[in-house]
Amino acid sequence: MATHTLAVLVENSPGVLARVAGLFSRRAYNIDSLAVGPTENPNISRMTIVLNVEGHALEQVIRQLDKLVNVIQIAEVIPDESVQAELLLVKVSATTRNRFDVDAVVEKYDAKVVDSDASSVTIEATGEAAKIADLLSDLEQFGIRELVQSGLIALERGGTSLSDRTLSTQGIPIADGGVQADYQN
Amino acid sequence: MSKKMNGASSLVAALESAGVDVMFGIPGGAILPAYDPIFDSKIRHILVRHEQGAGHAATGYAQVTGRVGVCIATSGPGATNLVTPLADAAMDSVPLVAITGQVPSAAIGTDAFQEADIRGITMPFTKHNYLITDPAEIPRAIAEAFYIASSGRPGPVLVDIAKDALQKDTVFDWPTSVSLPGYHPQAKPESSAIRDAAALITQSSKPVFYVGGGVIKANAARELMQLAELLGAPVVTTLMARGAFPDSHDLHLGMPGMHGTVAAVTALQKSDLLITLGARFDDRVTGKLSTFAVNAKVIHADIDPAEIGKNRYADVPIVGDLKQTIAALIPELKAALAKNKPDLTEWWRQMASLRSTYPLGYNKPEDGSLSPQFVIERLGKISGPDAIFAAGVGQHQMWAAQFVSYEKPRTWLNSGGLGTMGYAVPAAMGAKVGAPDTTVWAIDGDGCFQMTNQELTTCALNNIPIKVAIINNESLGMVRQWQTLFYEGRYSNTSLDSKRVPNFPMLAEAMGCIGLSCERPEDVDATIEKAMAINNQPVVVDFRVHRDAMVWPMVAAGTSNDEIMIARDLAPDWDSQEL
Ligand SMILES: Cc1ncc(C[n+]2csc(CCOP(=O)(O)OP(=O)(O)O)c2C)c(N)n1
Numbered sequence: 001m002a003t004h005t006l007a008v009l010v011e012n013s014p015g016v017l018a019r020v021a022g023l024f025s026r027r028a029y030n031i032d033s034l035a036v037g038p039t040e041n042p043n044i045s046r047m048t049i050v051l052n053v054e055g056h057a058l059e060q061v062i063r064q065l066d067k068l069v070n071v072i073q074i075a076e077v078i079p080d081e082s083v084q085a086e087l088l089l090v091k092v093s094a095t096t097r098n099r100f101d102v103d104a105v106v107e108k109y110d111a112k113v114v115d116s117d118a119s120s121v122t123i124e125a126t127g128e129a130a131k132i133a134d135l136l137s138d139l140e141q142f143g144i145r146e147l148v149q150s151g152l153i154a155l156e157r158g159g160t161s162l163s164d165r166t167l168s169t170q171g172i173p174i175a176d177g178g179v180q181a182d183y184q185n
Numbered sequence: 186m187s188k189k190m191n192g193a194s195s196l197v198a199a200l201e202s203a204g205v206d207v208m209f210g211i212p213g214g215a216i217l218p219a220y221d222p223i224f225d226s227k228i229r230h231i232l233v234r235h236e237q238g239a240g241h242a243a244t245g246y247a248q249v250t251g252r253v254g255v256c257i258a259t260s261g262p263g264a265t266n267l268v269t270p271l272a273d274a275a276m277d278s279v280p281l282v283a284i285t286g287q288v289p290s291a292a293i294g295t296d297a298f299q300e301a302d303i304r305g306i307t308m309p310f311t312k313h314n315y316l317i318t319d320p321a322e323i324p325r326a327i328a329e330a331f332y333i334a335s336s337g338r339p340g341p342v343l344v345d346i347a348k349d350a351l352q353k354d355t356v357f358d359w360p361t362s363v364s365l366p367g368y369h370p371q372a373k374p375e376s377s378a379i380r381d382a383a384a385l386i387t388q389s390s391k392p393v394f395y396v397g398g399g400v401i402k403a404n405a406a407r408e409l410m411q412l413a414e415l416l417g418a419p420v421v422t423t424l425m426a427r428g429a430f431p432d433s434h435d436l437h438l439g440m441p442g443m444h445g446t447v448a449a450v451t452a453l454q455k456s457d458l459l460i461t462l463g464a465r466f467d468d469r470v471t472g473k474l475s476t477f478a479v480n481a482k483v484i485h486a487d488i489d490p491a492e493i494g495k496n497r498y499a500d501v502p503i504v505g506d507l508k509q510t511i512a513a514l515i516p517e518l519k520a521a522l523a524k525n526k527p528d529l530t531e532w533w534r535q536m537a538s539l540r541s542t543y544p545l546g547y548n549k550p551e552d553g554s555l556s557p558q559f560v561i562e563r564l565g566k567i568s569g570p571d572a573i574f575a576a577g578v579g580q581h582q583m584w585a586a587q588f589v590s591y592e593k594p595r596t597w598l599n600s601g602g603l604g605t606m607g608y609a610v611p612a613a614m615g616a617k618v619g620a621p622d623t624t625v626w627a628i629d630g631d632g633c634f635q636m637t638n639q640e641l642t643t644c645a646l647n648n649i650p651i652k653v654a655i656i657n658n659e660s661l662g663m664v665r666q667w668q669t670l671f672y673e674g675r676y677s678n679t680s681l682d683s684k685r686v687p688n689f690p691m692l693a694e695a696m697g698c699i700g701l702s703c704e705r706p707e708d709v710d711a712t713i714e715k716a717m718a719i720n721n722q723p724v725v726v727d728f729r730v731h732r733d734a735m736v737w738p739m740v741a742a743g744t745s746n747d748e749i750m751i752a753r754d755l756a757p758d759w760d761s762q763e764l
Contacts, residue, residue, distance in 0.1 A: 011366065011367060014316070015305075019308055022308050022309060060494070060495060063491035063493075066490070066491070067312075067489070068367070069312070069313040069365060070313075070367055072366045073367075171361075171362030171363060172332065172362055172364070173361065174328060174332070174359075174362055174363060
């Protein structure tokens with residue numbers, strides 16, 4: 001088993017998340033994380049899906065995903081050829097006595113304090129999964145009260161974009177006498 | 186040509202523009218606005234007695250004609266009654282469009298009266314589905330639905346339309362094209378794949394054509410015949426492909442799979458090359474997958490790329506329409522064979538020996554009672570090669586696949602993937618509507634028949650004279666067979682007592698059909714001929730057969746094809762076969 005990251009462009013239509021989630025569930029594929037959001041094109045959303053499968057199964061996942069009519073394009077994102085990031089918000093216990101130590105950890109990971117009160121500090125950090133994990137283990141000593149993490153998002157390095165390769169949406173002409181694909185001999 | 190009308194009229198205009206000539210359905214509150222323009226439409230609407238019947242009828246119509254079948258139902262229970270036929274159509278790749286009414290858009294999500302999230306419910310087994318709340322979207326959704334259902338790998342598409350969208354005023358505008366950025370079925374196969382396939386074929390010494398239902402869907406039977414005769418290799422046709430290649434043809438070894446012939450099962454098992462055409466390595470064909478055809482390379486041609494490599498690795502994958510694929514392979518193979526023609530003599534010696542040593546057969550019951558296989562064999566013989574047969578699910582289905590000789594595509598209909606009891610009568614009804622001049626028999630079990638026989642009323646009232654042969658063994662025979670073999674004959678809840686109740690001929694008569702009954706072997710031919718002579722009314726024949734007949738050969742579920750049994754505790758005598 002190995003971790004793979006898929007970038008999936010989907011039509012921004014109602015139910016599309018349910019279709020993708022339902023597919024993963026009924027075919028028993030396990031998702032590590034899934035992040036969805038808008039893209040530069042208002043008609044298209046982008047999902048980043050991280051999953052743990054063997055090579056052969058990955059091919060099946062991609063082909064099954066591709067069968068969903070609302071799925072426009074799928075690409076595997078290779079870590080070395082892309083920038084990847086997760087967003088973390090974490091609330092740790094901090095008082096005036098140890099606040100200095102907390103700040104040192106925040107600084108070490110290029111994170112920032114986004115909220116604080118007499119007993120706690122809320123920290124925001126972005127970065128690759130390993131960095132976020134390290135940060136969390138360094139914060140454990142203070143006591144983690146609550147945390148929330150986004151799924152991973154990823155973008156290929158270089159100037160090209162996924163949607164460049166996709167969106168020549170030429171209509172399929174409808175023949176006279178109906179739209180039924182002609183299979184009659 | 187844009188015209189002002191309400192959403193309901195726009196729906197009916199769209200269905201007419203899509204080329205629909207018939208649909209099967211039942212009205213109700215949410216879909217009621219659509220039934221008003223249906224009243225005036227040139228589309229024939231057949232009022233069924235249960236929405237499941239509408240769905241299977243649309244399937245039977247689609248399987249016989251190759252056109253999209255259409256069914257229509259109201260929201261909530263009407264829509265959920267379509268769930269089984271939609272799942273059935275998805276499994277067997279049947280082009281279907283289902284229209285359902287939905288509660289008014291403002292009520293969606295409030296658990297309103299007769300609200301069911303049919304789009305959510307059917308997501309896993311529709312090729313695509315829609316929820317329409319804006320009447321302006323109706324023509325486009327219908328155009329897309331028909332295009333998606335009928336292109337690529339065919340399948341069911343559901344269009345759920347909120348009641349207020351049917352009632353509101355809109356403009357009907359039939360689109361001149363559909364734009365689906367995420368949907369591009371690949372019809373034309375890669376020429377490099379065709380070349381690789383031809384090369385692999387010339388290197389094989391034990392090739393087999395493993396033919397699936399895709400050949401029928403693609404109308405590629407003629408091309409298959411040319412290809413098979415060109416190579417001269419054995420052909421096997423799966424449960425979904427019966428009729429894709431004539432049973433009478435010398436190259437045909439019959440059906441593979443759980444109840445396949447010894448020759449067909451062994452041909453796949455011992456092959457060194459499976460030329461797989463529109464088949465999907467279903468577990469009922471492969472048996473225990475890890476022991477399936479272990480020495481075979483695989484050419485896998487299919488319109489659906491997700492089928493390739495799903496269950497079995499393909500050495501040469503070919504994605505494309507099978508008609509085009511086979512047509513492209515023929516000249517390529519001809520050229521390759523001119524240089525290097527494999528010698529199949531030894532392979533054929535083995536297969537011919539298996540075919541003649543282990544033909545399909547059955548023992549007549551010793552007490553002189555009626556043998557179900559005999560009835561089915563005679564039905565096939567007397568009805569001839571043009572007749573269409575629709576089966577239920579169970580022993581009678583397997584016997585109908587085994588003992589009727591199919592010579593033409595689209596003459597054998599059954600629920601192969603989902604195994605839906607109750608399929609036969611409504612599917613036969615739809616088939617008869619699609620092929621009114623052809624004899625259509627439903628070969629049904631006494632169990633299956635009791636699930637959907639209400640559509641005989643529909644047949645009687647709408648001049649759809651189908652014929653039904655009930656293979657009445659007073660039990661859920663296939664389940665009983667498993668209890669005999671795997672549960673020490675403990676017959677828990679498989680006895681139906683249907684030689685006592687119901688009285689099938691009387692039931693048939695009550696529904697406006699002719700009811701006949703037959704219990705003795707010597708009456709079988711005369712009874713079938715009598716049924717054949719009735720063409721103005723549906724006919725039901727209660728064939729009262731021996732209860733203990735079993736379906737053989739059999740590869741028990743989960744075991745290897747190598748463990749095929751030709752009768753209880755009886756394996757083929759492999760030692761005497763030099764394989
Ligand atoms: C809707 C549905 N329920 C249950 C089953 C399980 N099942 C498979 S075959 C069978 C028995 C069918 O009995 P019958 O129609 O009398 O046919 P026979 O096997 O006796 O020929 C059953 C219950 C099924 N396939 N479909």
